[in-house]
Amino acid sequence: MVPCSCPSSVLCLLPSLLLLFQLPPVGSQGSFRVFGAPGPIVAELGEDVTLPCFLYPVMSAENMELRWFRSHFLESVFIYRDQQEQHEEMMAQYVGRTSLVGKFLSKGKAALLIHRIQASDNGLYNCFFSNGYFHEQASLELQVAGVGSAPxxxxxxxxxxxxxxxxxxxxxxxxxxxxxxxxxxxxxxxxxxxxxxxxxxxxxxxxxxxxxxxxxxxxxxxxxxxxxxxxxxxxxxxxxxxFPRASPWKPAFLVSLPLLLLLLLGAACYTRREHSTLMRELQEQRNLRPAKEEHLQTKVEVLKDIDELQAILDQRKAAYLAESLTCRTGDGQGPWITRAAGCAEVSPVCSLSAWRKAQLYADWRKEQFRAWPVTLDPGSCYGGIVLSQDRKSLKSSKDGNKEGYSACGLEGITSGRCYWEVEVRNVHNTECALGVCREDEKTTFSIPSPLKGIWIIGWYNNIFLAFADTPLPLRQVPHRVGVFLDYDHGDISFYDMTDGSHIFSFPPESFSGTLFPYFVCYFGDVSMTLCSLEVGAQKPSVPMNNPLSLEESVCSPGEGIPSGSGVDGAPPGSEAPLLPCTSETMSP
CATH class of the missing domain: 2.60.40.10 (Immunoglobulins)
Incomplete structure (x- = not known):
């Protein structure tokens, strides 16, 4: 690291003092913030470098999980868990090259020491702390530099x-x-x-x-x-x-060059004229062929092309009709539900291939999904979640001693194809997510991952993510999200119900046990409202490319959590009384 060259010790401490004044207040007991270096850290090749990281407020981290990683969470540089270092999950290039500076975990300090800096160490690093129910991280940049040999x-x-x-x-x-x-x-x-x-x-x-x-x-x-x-x-x-000397032949060459070019130009013009005369004579000979023979030949070729195109069209139509997706409501004897298809993503399961092909055949784009009646379960609330009186809306508690976290739907899903729609408001500068979880994850907290039975997308510091760290580049922020679950074929997909565009699909897998709708409202004024859908009715609003031809279901008045303003400039919805998530709210 570059040593401090300030004229006095007070000036050297000025950046650290400014950083302490800017530290945000801690929202609730047990929460914290993680801070690193305010600017890039420069290290030369072959040297050792220290990456600073500390908790605010100061607390012991001896019983926490500490992880230093690169761009992705699994690219681990250093892992501390169960009060000891863990080497199994580390990247091979960092084994034996990383350690903590001193034993300062009891003071909330976790500076990482990297030995023998290499060019591959250049880039972004993340310092991650977790105490089992709350986690936070900070990022800092390491710039590796090396001076090579003299030219x-x-x-x-x-x-x-x-x-x-x-x-x-x-x-x-x-x-x-x-x-x-x-x-x-x-x-x-x-x-x-x-x-x-x-x-x-x-x-x-x-x-x-x-x-x-x-x-x-x-x-x-x-x-x-x-x-x-x-x-x-x-x-x-x-x-x-x-330096080369001037040749005496150069002036003579410069004089003869124009004459040579004129001779070549004349020869080219003569050759082109003779070629044109020859081609004209050949064309006149072709025109002498009987016109009837030429007409018949053209007709045969056109009919052949038409037959080939019709055969391809019939083949694709038959393949689509054979693979179309259907499902019935309730006991399988209820009315069919048809959905229009239009997703451009490629799915590896055969049950969804017809959905993807439907984009080529606008008249055949139909999918069968059952509208799922979701009611929020007060017994599944984790943290400071507040539910509305009708259990159709939720948001984070504004209680300074309790931040919100998660809640689940009351009704579980064990088979079939179903969907529900959620209206999300005030997502800026908040943390929230929605999706599906297994029954064993309803009232516990863990880092969201399909490996742990949690499939969610959401907002984190104005970035739209899948899982916990996969950015989703969207043209606009979705305010009305549709969750489509195909239990039998292991598919979970998300759509922007405003324009019918596809947001994200998790890789297919085999489900087991009961799945539940899952919602996360961590902090801020963000709110989520379950939209009223007619159970068993046809719902062709997703996915189709032409939103003018879609039938959109709208949230019923009185279901929304008041947020001060509506979605996309619409007036705010009617207020619904909110109840804290306690045992008292479990009675209907």
Whole structure:
């Protein structure tokens, strides 16, 4: 690390003091914030570097889980759990190279020491703390830099009325900057450069310059590391005899060249004219063929093309009709539910292939899903969740000593295909999610993952994510989300019910046990309202590409949690009384 060069100790501590003044207040007992370095940390190749990380407020982290990881949670650099280091899940390149600086976990400090810095260590790092029911993380950037060998400059010989100079160097990181300069410091702007990286990620550069002015005398090749600002250079003198001498045949060649070009142009014009005459005669001979024979041939080809296209069309239609998805309500004897298909994603299960193909055949896009009557279960609430009187809406508690977390639907799902729709309000600067969970995850907290039986998407600091760390690039923030569950074929998909666009589909898997609708409202004014759907009715609003042809189901008045403003500029919904999630709310 670069040592502090401030003129006084007070100025050196100024950035840390400013950071402490900006620390946010802690919302509830047991919660905390994680902070790292405010700016990038620079380290040179082969040295050791320390990445700072600490908890606020100060508390012991000896019984917490500490994890340093790269861009993804599973790219672990260092793991501390059960009061000891864990090496099984670490990336191979960091085994034996990482450790904590001192024993300061009891004071909430977890600075990571990385030994023998390599080029591959360059990039983003995340410091993650979890106490079993609350977790937080901070990110910081490590910039790796290395100064390579001094440049070697040599003359390769005369070329293009000048002298070619080659500058070679290796062992730099990141990519160095190359400059050629006159003796008075003026730069040469036109030169070529070839660069490559070795197995350790270090850059080698070969820069070539052609000097045509014999009065230059000497040139300097300079190599600069843009991170460290360190430069290495080498100058070389160009003897005047190296410059090529003018040939006496050059003036004669310049005079004869125009005459030669005129002769070639004349020959080309004559050849083209003869070729045109020959082609015209051949075309006249073709036109003498009987017109009837040509007409019959054209008709045969057109009929053949029509038959081939009709065969392909019939084949695709039969394949679609054979793979279409259907489901019935209740005991299997109820009315059919038809949904229009239009998702552009590719699903590996055969039951969804017809859904994807339906995008090619607008008249056949239908899916059968049953509208699922979701009622929130007060007994499944975890943390400070507040439910509405009709148990159709939820939001995070505003109690300063209790933050909200999760709740589940009362009705479980064990088979068939069903869907429900959720209207989400005030998602900016909040943390919330929705999806499906297994029965054993209804009243427990764990990091969301399909491996643990939780399939959710949601908002985290204004970023739309799947799982807990997969960003979803969307054109607009979805305010009305449809959750489609195909239990028999292991498919969970999410759609923006405003325009019918596809948001995300989890990889198919085999379900077991009972699945429940799952909702998360961690903090902020975010609220979720279950939209009223006609059970058993046809619902073709997702997924179709033309939203004008869709029948949209709307939330019934009085179901929404008041938020001060409606979705997409609409007026706020009617207020519904909210009840805290306690044992008293479990009675109907």
């Amino acid at each position: 070697h400059v040599h003359i390769t010989g005369p070329e293009e009325d000048g002298v070619r100079m080659v500058c070679m160097t290796s062992g730099w990181f990141p990519e160095p900057q190359v400059q050629w300069r006159h003796p008075h410091g003026v730069q040469f702007l036109e030169f070529s450069k070839i660069q490559s990286q070795d197995t350790e990620g270090l850059f080698s550069v070969e820069a070539s310059l052609v000097v045509r002015d014999s009065s230059v005398g000497s040139v300097t090749c300079s190599i600069l590391n843009p991170v460290l600002g360190q430069e290495k250079s080498m100058a070389i003198v160009i003897p005047e005899p190296f």
